[in-house]
Amino acid sequence: MIAELGLAVLWMAAALAVLQLVAGVLALRPEGRQLAGLVRPVAVVQGALVAVAFAALVSLFLTTDLSVKLVAENSHSMKPFIFKLAGTWGNHEGSMLLWVTIMGVAGGFVALIEKRLPENTLIATLAGQAFVSLGFYAFLLLSSNPFERLAEPAPEGAGLNPLLQDIGLAFHPPTLYVGYVGLSIAFSFAIGALVTRDVGPAFARAMRPWVLGAWIFLTLGITAGSYWAYYTLGWGGWWFWDPVENASLMPWLAATALLHSCSVLASRNALKAWTVMLGVIAFSMSMVGTFLVRSGILTSVHAFAVDPERGSFILALLAVYIGGALTLFGLRASTVTEGARFSFVSREAALVLNNVMLCGILGIVLIGTLYPLLTEAMGVKVSVGPPYFNPVSAVFAIPMMLVMGVGPLLRWRQDSLEGKGAARITLPVGICALLSAAVLLGVVLFAHHIKLLPALGLAVAAGLAPASFLPLRGRNLRRTPLPTWGMVIGHFGIAVALFGMASESAFSTEKLAAMRPGDVQQVGPWTVKLDGIGPVAGPNWTALEATVAAGYESAAPVMLHPQARTFSNPPGNRTESALKTRWNGQLYAVLGEEGDDGRWQMRFWWKPFVPMIWYGGALIALGGLLALLGRVAADIRRLVATDKIAYRRMKQGR
Amino acid sequence: MNRLLPMKRLLIALFALLLAPVLASQLSAQDMLPPAPYAYKQLSDPEQEAKAQALMETLRCLKCQSQSIADSDAPMAGDMRHQVRTRIAAGEDPEAIRQWLIERYGDYVSYTPQVKPITWPLFAAPAVILLLAALLLRNRFRKGGKQ
Amino acid sequence: MSAEAKKKPGLAIWLPLILFAGFFALVIWGLVRPADREVASAFIGKPLPAFDLPPASDDRPGLSTMVFKAGKPRLLNVFASWCVPCAVESPQLAFLASKGVEIDGVAIRDRKPDVARFLAQNGNPFARIGKDDLSQVQLAIGSSGVPETFVVDGKGVIRYQHIGDIRAEDVPMILRKLEEAGQ
Incomplete structure (x- = not known):
């Protein structure tokens, strides 16, 4: 029924x-x-x-x-x-x-x-x-x-x-989903504005909460997904630039760019056609991501039951929506008037740079993801992986983050970094830049085993973290609008996440060991002892569980319980890693197979500050949430005010 | 015992919007032999191990198809790790090992794209993107700057 | 930034659509192409690398590269007792052996008792069987799974690679490849 x-x-x-x-x-x-x-x-x-x-x-x-x-x-x-x-x-x-x-x-x-x-x-x-x-x-x-x-x-x-x-997976896909669909609302706004040629601040303000909302969900979805991969896969990796991962990252990059260009359009009535274009691109990326994942076009047929029929259907939708929207854009964008101009040193210029760099990363991710397919069409199989994506995206990301430290301090339209007024910017930013330089110098002098990218990451994070708070300088904190707080916290979140990524890459210690109960191993500052291995049972699984006593330096040991689970309905296996989080990092333990000699394959990692990656992600989402609350509250106040006026008019018999 | 493909499937599932097809459980037969000596054992020289690790992270596991051999439980990935670690221990250069594998499996085995005519566009992409952006923005700023 | 920067709409404004059309064409090709996701060996046309494997079975000798330089084309079958498709292809291997084709086996990550049981159940078409516990020979010839069958000519040069189990309909093609390798 x-x-x-x-x-x-x-x-x-x-x-x-x-x-x-x-x-x-x-x-x-x-x-x-x-x-x-x-x-x-x-x-x-x-x-x-x-x-x-x-x-x-x-x-x-x-x-x-x-x-x-x-x-x-x-x-x-x-x-x-x-x-x-x-x-x-x-x-x-x-x-x-x-x-x-x-x-x-x-x-x-x-x-x-x-x-x-x-x-x-x-x-x-x-x-x-x-x-x-x-x-x-x-x-x-x-x-x-x-x-x-x-x-x-x-x-x-x-x-x-x-x-x-897994609880993470139960709620991770719908979170991303909400983000994807939220971008479809932005897409509809863009279409509506193109149809009526009415692109202006009102359009940006109407669209912005939806973009913000979608963006918050995308941020949370990617962050949660990355953490989930990290603890479930059992090898301590948190991002591998897999096509499926990239499919979720691309809409986020586009939405981030859209968010920033929206604020230019809303405040300064500039970047009109560009914002509309990004609205179309952001949703395109959602659809492209959906298509790439569902068609199985980029993943192994051995690993994934592909359904070409569903893939084709999504592709057809993609062609109609995106092809249609881009055609409409081509026809209409030239009639959308140009916005206000601005100087090279201005808030707008910084935001434009942000947009260019984000779109650059987006382009790189898209090209890198599709490139194997392209070469295959020419008869050659290649792989494009982290060794390409990491440095090439850094080419765009690092300048962007440097500008991120300064941009929010600049005035709209025109500003100057010379003359008497400029000290309000150059002095604090200079201090942050010095911090970055000091970290870089420290790495070069004392830790030259750290590779270039993590070293740059550490340096940029060190400067960006304090710099992200500079917009609050000289403000009355209680009267600072929520969206400003949102921006500060979001930018700080970027610095925190960057620090986590760089630190994980620079300082991680790996220990693979075949252990008998009673054996002791050293993993970075930790001493781990395999106490024993025994069976345990859950609601619909049974598992072998190791008991590992892990002591940080001389502190009393804590117990970790990595498991190898066996499920019955349907049958399958999964390793359940055990994590011990401290303020300065995470110990990661995995139980492997039993060898012929009765020793167990154990894997341990000590990953200093790795949780910062996901704390950072959460902070970014929190920043988005604050901005959204601020915008919505302002909208509600305005709505109430309009209603009051209307009510008064009505009472006066109008 | 049967841990051949879970990771790839996990990754897919992770960001997958469509979880149903993933469920088709793939029960593949699995050998009973213990892993190769250096599949799960690090080299005693930390410098050599770091070299091996860096190389393994950029080699594709041919069985799992979207994972590096450094993070796969597939037996063949284990054998490849053994191969890499013993060769590094014997003093071979990581890039020579990569070339040895490329000679056998093609560029597909390396996550580091090799600079060849077919990958030139890949390496030109960042420059092209920056150039394009500069071209499109040029007018905007010149005029803006004069204000 | 397309429309922003220019007074008159140039090509830039259509650039996104053009790029999208390219993307569309590419993925259409990706959807309709034959589902061939196997990793082919890049070692075809090259001489077998030197190896010398101990026997994997008590009644057959081990396998070394020397065997392949005897002047007659041979099949090199990479298999394992734990692999189901390997059992499925055994009638075809038996048929090939009955036609006088010499087949050598490389047992990947296998134990002698398991190999013996496998051969007892599925027949033994092999002249020699080498035991490759660390997949070393497999890696050396660019094979990425079991079963795979290589046609090697009389000078020890790999001429052809068949990925997956040999079906009945593949047999004539294998025979033809052997014949070509013999010329």
């Missing part, structure tokens, strides 16, 4: 999306004016209906309704609650439904509250939104119906891959 309800509601929502698109397009013509009033309510109802459809699927998963094909294939009655819930979106059909749900709900929300934009632009935006949604509705309803019933209910579900039965 619930499945049929879900399907019916989904069809209704799709029909409303058609209505939203048609009414929106017609309303933009003089003869269709009277339809204009229809678009907003339709968008709201469409959002509500698709949310009901998603709720129906969630309830099917929670009750493990095995007469529904999707549930039978992806769930199991004995799974813990949280994985039943996550099972809803942990599959193709469910994740597509989640996609349209977020789009629909967000679209409804825009329709409900957005009052700044000229009505025409908003209607064009909602029509664009409906257009994008329709592709996914078609995908769902025509080829991946999540509510399909089995002729005969399955006796039991097929279960979930043990590798995926």
Whole structure:
């Protein structure tokens, strides 16, 4: 019953999306004016209906309704609650439904509250939104119906891959997802603005919260994903520039650039066409990422059940949306007037540099990711990995971070680094630069085994960390607007993450050892002793668990329990590494196989300051959150004020 | 015992929007032989081990297809690590070992792209991007600067 | 920055679309291309590297490079007892052996008792079987998995590599490659 309800509601929502698109397009013509009033309510109802459809699927998963094909294939009655819930979106059909749900709900929300934009632009935006949604509705309803019933209910579900039965993974993909879909809203705004040629500060302000929101989720998703890979893979790596990782990084880079160009457009009415372009690119990257992952085009056929049909469908959507948007851009961008000009030394110029560098990194990641495919088309197989991505992206990232330290201190339009007023900038920035130089000198003099990139990373981080707080200098901290705090914390987060990355690369110690119970090994400052190995059992797994006593220098030892888990439904294995976090780093322990001689393969790493990578990521997201709160609060205040005025007018009998 | 491919699959799953196909569990047969001596054992000379580690991180595990041999549990990756470590210990140059492998498996085995005509565009890319940006921005700033 | 910088819309404004079209063409090719993700050996046309493997089976001698320089083309089959496709291809190897093709085996990461059981179950088409516990020969000839079969000519030069199990329909092609190697 619930499945049929879900399907019916989904069809209704799709029909409303058609209505939203048609009414929106017609309303933009003089003869269709009277339809204009229809678009907003339709968008709201469409959002509500698709949310009901998603709720129906969630309830099917929670009750493990095995007469529904999707549930039978992806769930199991004995799974813990949280994985039943996550099972809803942990599959193709469910994740597509989640996609349209977020789009629909967000679209409804825009329709409900957005009052700044000229009505025409908003209607064009909602029509664009409906257009994008329709592709996914078609995908769902025509080829991946999540509510399909089995002729005969399955006796039991097929279960979930043990590798995926992890709390991090249950919530990591939907987090990225929300980010991807959030960028589709920015895309719709860009389309709306292109259609009506109305690109200005109001457009940037309307779009900005959505970009910020999407960006926060992308940041969290990537950070969590990186940490999850780090502790689950069992080799201590946190980023490998794998195509699938790159697929998640590219939208983030584009969104970061968009965020910054939005602020130029909102404050200074400049970078108009560029901002629109970035709005299109950011969503393109989401779609490209989705396509690359789902088509399996860049990954091994041995490792991944590829579904070319789904890949083709996404590619077709990609061609329609992105090809269409870029064509529209080509036709319209020249008629979008140029924005205000600015001097070479100005806040805008710094932000432009930021944009260029971010897009440079984006270009490098995209080219590097696709290059093996390109050479394969020419008959040669090559691999492009960290030895390419690391230095080449640094070429762009390092100048960008240097400018990041100065940019927020510059004035809009025109500033000067000479003359009497300049000391407010040159003095503090000079001190930060000295800090960087001192760190670099220290590395050269005392730790020349550290390679160039980590050394530069340490140096830049040392200067950037204090520099990111400079915008607060001379301000009344309690009256500093939230978005400024957001920027400061976000930039500081970059410095923190950079420090973590550089430190991990520069100072990590690895120890591989075959150990018998009782054996002792030295891992950096740690003394580790294998106390014993025994069996343990979890809800749906059994494991061998090592007990390792680890003592930091002369401190009392702590117990670590790395495991090798065996799952039953479906069968599979997974290593569960054990981590001990201190303020100055992390000890990482892995239990390997037993050798012929009764000794166990143990792997240990001491990674100084490695958690800073993810603390940094969290700080960046927190910065985004503060900025978002600040913007939304300002919007609400403005809305309330408008309402008050309207109310007063009404009372005065106007 | 059966740890042939989990890592690659994990990575995919990690950022995957679509988790379902990943679930198709791939049960491959696995040998019962203990790992090669230097698969999980470091060289005693830290300098040599650092060299070996740096090289292993840039060699592709041919069995797993998107992992370096430095972080794979596949037996063949273990054998490749053994090969790298023993050769380094014998005093061979890391780049010579890389070339030895490229001679056998093609450029595919090296995560460090080799500078060859086919990879020139890859190395030109950053310069082209910067040039393009400079070209597009040139007008903007010259005029702006005069204000 | 395209439209920003220029008063008149130049090519720059269409650049994104052109790049996108390139991307699109590339991935379309990627989607329709035959799913060939195997890593081919780059060592074809080159002489077998020198090796000398101990026997992996009690009733067959070990394998050294010298065998391949006897003037007659041979097959070098990289296999393992723990590999299911290797068992699947054994009838085809038996057929080839019955046609007078000399096949030498390299057992990868294997134990003698396991090899003996495998050969008892699936037949023994091999003239010699070398034991390669550290995949050294496998690495030296650019093989990246089991089973793989190499055609080696009478001078010890690798002429052809077949990746994966030999199916019945592959047999004529293998025979042809052997014949070409013999000329």
